[in-house]
Amino acid sequence: MKIMLKNILYIIISLLASKSLKSQEWSSFFESSKSRVEKQKINILLDSAEKKYQIMDIEASYQYADKALSYSKKADYSLGRAYSHFYIGHAMIRFLRFNTGLKHLMLAEKEEYSKNDPLLMAEISITSSIPSDYIPSFSINDAKKELRKGFVFIDKIEDKKTRNLIKIKAYNNFSRMYFNEGKWDSLYYSLKKTNGIISEQHGIDIPAQQLTEFYMYKGLLLSKKLKHDSAKYYINRSMSIANKFNYKDKSRIYLALGLMAEKQKKNDSALIYYLKSLENMEELGNRYNIPTIHYQISRVYRELKNFKKANEYDAKTVVLQNNLQSQKEYDDFSKTVLNKFLLSQKEDEAKKDIYMCAFAAILSLSIILSIYYLIKKHKSAKKTINDQEEVIAKGNEKNQLLEQKVNESFNIIIQLAKDSDPGFLTRFGEVYPDFINALLKIDPKLMTSELTFCAYLYLNFSSKEIAQYTFVTPRAVQIRKNRLRKKLNILSDEDIYLWLKNLT
Incomplete structure (x- = not known):
């Protein structure tokens, strides 16, 4: 033992005395260890x-x-x-x-x-698509563009299992968008793609979040097709997976169960599920879908003739929306999206500048080649004219696409109104935020039902059409108009439609 200690001591002294191991090298060694x-x-x-x-x-x-x-x-x-x-x-x-x-x-x-790291880049693109549900300036088409950008990175992931898992996540995001848009055929296609990948993985090592979302949307699609037993099976399966893996965000599963119960006219059950959804969101500090839940709770309370509670949740919705707007996150988000676009554009322009510089150098050298340069210059001039014509043509195409996008949004709103869809007011507010804000400035206590009625009038629906779409009599619609005039101080001889239009 003593001999071993002497040997160790000798080695240490030798190392310290060695000229080859300088103090700087010792310092570098310790710094490297600290960094690790x-x-x-x-x-x-x-x-x-x-x-x-x-x-x-x-x-x-x-x-x-x-x-x-x-x-x-x-x-x-x-x-x-x-x-x-x-x-x-x-x-x-x-x-x-x-x-x-x-x-x-x-x-x-x-x-x-x-x-x-293509996996991280794909995750960033998928996450960047989420705000499309809440930001008017960031449309669903913008979100789909982000997701498609994510697939470019997904294809670069070498490990097949990792590639499949992130694909499930991307397709679940597509499913969310298609569900919100009411595009049931597209939702079916997206779920089919997800199901194929899950089968390929044999359901192994798939994160709880992705499985719960997949089965939830599958259940909601079946509920839309009135296949209630199958729908309940898949939504309950979603809940079972969430419980098994301690997946905390169950709010959307409760929301799905509530929507399914409401379709079956089981309002008491629907209310229980909606309240559980709200409780889960508040517990997690997740305000993601609270306005939607408030709206659903209000609707059910009205069906149950509990108007006091319905009004209470209407008021909560207005307060929450006002609070969110006051945080200025929505406006700032639009600026950040624009800055991101401009930054990307500058990078593209920088690359073009590099190409142009290289082209100019080659062109300068080609001057020495006499007559060949003249021919090349002529072709270059012709190409420039063609490029300009192409730029003009692309500009016209972009304008047409923008006009088409506006028309599509309007058509979606009209259809939601005709279907008396719960998401009508939310979608209307995304497209016409100034109108909703103008109404709330006049009377911040306006209920969700009153804002919805104003939205119908803003879209020029007649009393007969509103009665048809909201399942009331034309007389009831006229009474609501009169009450609205009093509440908003609209003169009796003034056209209520024009008055509302002039707010924006």
Whole structure:
């Protein structure tokens, strides 16, 4: 034992005395070890953020990611910064802080590490599509564009299992959009693609969030087709998976059960599910769908003739919407989206400038080649004219697409109104936010039902048409008009339709 200790002591003294191991090298060795320890600590925090993210414990995921970001900045760790910004961005979007969320996603996208991680880039694109449900300036088409961009990165993922899992997530987002749009054939196609991937994976290692969403939307589609038993089976299966894997965000599953119960005229059951959905959202601090839930609860209370409770939830909806608007996240989000577009445009222009410089250098050299240059110049001039004509043609095409987009939005609103769809007012508010804001400025206490009635009038529906679509008599519609005149101080000799139109 003594001999071994002497040998160890001799080795240490020899190393210290060695000229080859200078003090700078010792310093570098310790610094490198410290850096590895720091990165290890950051990776542990990011693993925790990922686990909480998968079960939708958003607040916990944010807290781990925020700590990881702080350490990553000090350690100058690109991977750590990239994933920290991603998890924080996702959390902010779930908390309806869209502008802050998008800024973090953009920072994640810009990190040097992200350029070589197609999985992270795909996740960023998928997450960036979420605000389409809530931001008028960020349409569903914009969100679909983000998702399609995500598929470009998904195809670059080498590991088949990883590629399949992120595809499920992307298709679930498509399913959400198609459900919100009421495009049932497209929803069926999206669910079919998801089902094929789940079968290919044999249902193994698929995150709870993706399975619960898939079965939930499958159940809602079957409910729409009035196949209530099958619908209940799949939505209950969604709930069973959420319970098994401790998936915390069950609000949309409760919402789906409520919608299904309401379709079956089981209003008492529907109310229980809607209240559970609301309780789950408030417990998680997730305001994602609270206005929708308030609206559904109000509707059911009216069906149950409890008008006091219905009015109470109408008022809560208005207060929440006003609070959200006062945070200015919506306007700021639009600016951030625009800045993102302009930044992308500048990068494209920079690349074009490089190409143009190279072309100019080659062109300069070609002057020496005498007559050949003249011929080349003639062809270049002709090409420029063709390019200009092509730019003009593309500009006209963009204008036509924009006009088509506006018409599509209007047609969707008209159809929702005719179907007396619960999502009519939400969609109308996205397209005509100034009108809703103008009404609430006149009378902040306007109920959801009154705002909906104003929306019908704004769209020039006659009393007879409103009666038909809302299942009341034309006389009842006229009485509502008179009450609205008194509430908004509209003179009796003034055309109520023109008065409402002039608000915007």
